[in-house]
Amino acid sequence: MPADRSALVLLPGMPLDAALWDHQVRHLADVADPRVVELAGCDSIAAMADLVLSEAPGRFAVAGLSMGGYVALEILRRAPERVERAALLDTNARPDSTEATANRREAVALARQGRFGQVIRAALPRLIHPDRLSDESFVRAVLAQMERVGIDGYAREQEAIINRPDSRPGLPAIRCPVLVACGRQDALTPPALHEEMADAIPGARLVLIEDCGHLAAMEQPQAVTALMRDWLLRR
Numbered sequence: 040m041p042a043d044r045s046a047l048v049l050l051p052g053m054p055l056d057a058a059l060w061d062h063q064v065r066h067l068a069d070v071a072d073p074r075v076v077e078l079a080g081c082d083s084i085a086a087m088a089d090l091v092l093s094e095a096p097g098r099f100a101v102a103g104l105s106m107g108g109y110v111a112l113e114i115l116r117r118a119p120e121r122v123e124r125a126a127l128l129d130t131n132a133r134p135d136s137t138e139a140t141a142n143r144r145e146a147v148a149l150a151r152q153g154r155f156g157q158v159i160r161a162a163l164p165r166l167i168h169p170d171r172l173s174d175e176s177f178v179r180a181v182l183a184q185m186e187r188v189g190i191d192g193y194a195r196e197q198e199a200i201i202n203r204p205d206s207r208p209g210l211p212a213i214r215c216p217v218l219v220a221c222g223r224q225d226a227l228t229p230p231a232l233h234e235e236m237a238d239a240i241p242g243a244r245l246v247l248i249e250d251c252g253h254l255a256a257m258e259q260p261q262a263v264t265a266l267m268r269d270w271l272l273r274r
Contacts, residue, residue: 045123045271046099047071048091050107051078052129052254053196054159054188058180059104062260063267070271071100078110079192084203088113092121100271102126102218104256105228106196112206115213126218126270128263129253131228132206132236143197150190159185159193165226168252181254210239217243218270222251222258244270 047067049060057064057075064073076094081087087110091101100123103111108130115122135143150158159182163172171177185193219237221230230247237245246266251259 045071046096047073047271048095048099048101049073049075050087050091050101050103050110051075051184052103052105052107053200054079054193055104055181055184055254056187058184059254059256061257063102063256063264066264067267067271070268078106078199079188079196082195082198084109084113084199087199088117092118095121097121098123100124100126102128102267103130104128105130105253106200109200109203109206112209113204115215116206116209119212119214122215124216124218124270125213126220126267127233127236129221129225129228129255130236131232132210132239133232134203134205135201140201143201147194147197150193155190155193166253168222168224168250168258170250171252171258177257181257207235207239210236211241213240213243216270216273218246218266219243220246220248220255220263220266222253222255223247223249224251225253225255227253 051059056077060075067073076091078087081090091114098121101111101114108127111125111127115125146158217240219233221233233245237243248255248259248262256263
């Protein structure tokens, strides 16, 4: 890898896989060495962070969407000296709420009862912009990732999210360049949560992506790739 290209570790949300980052992997390869770390084999955010740190090179840039953002924040707590820069997309520094935890446990129980297909379809209105719900090929691409993660991976990731720590106290200590971005219509982790993170992280750049829900890397791939290119090249 040429010296001027950063190693770029990409972390998917729940319950998604490497396909979430297809556009960024293809179109950032000239300025970075992108690799996706799959997280569905782990049942805690700590274990996910350990996995990334064991697979990543000594220094790297990290971008995480949703659950991937929780993992990126954990990496910044554990090994800040290894992170060149971080991108937090459609995510949240807060711990899980009591209501969200109850909803997650109910969804896992339904999935275990043979209703996984129903559970993942029911999640779509909160995950993607309303205009994309009628885009059959896009919906199929999202559901295919969830199906590949499967019931067991889904349950492990939900458990990890339920038990995630409160990352807010550590935000002021982050010293690397940070991009905070989300879809303006993100119903799951709305803009206010990103404003909270960006306000607390010294020098963070906040960007709202238009006509976009929670899955920004897939919903508005060109916009996200352009933002990430600027983030990677900015000195």
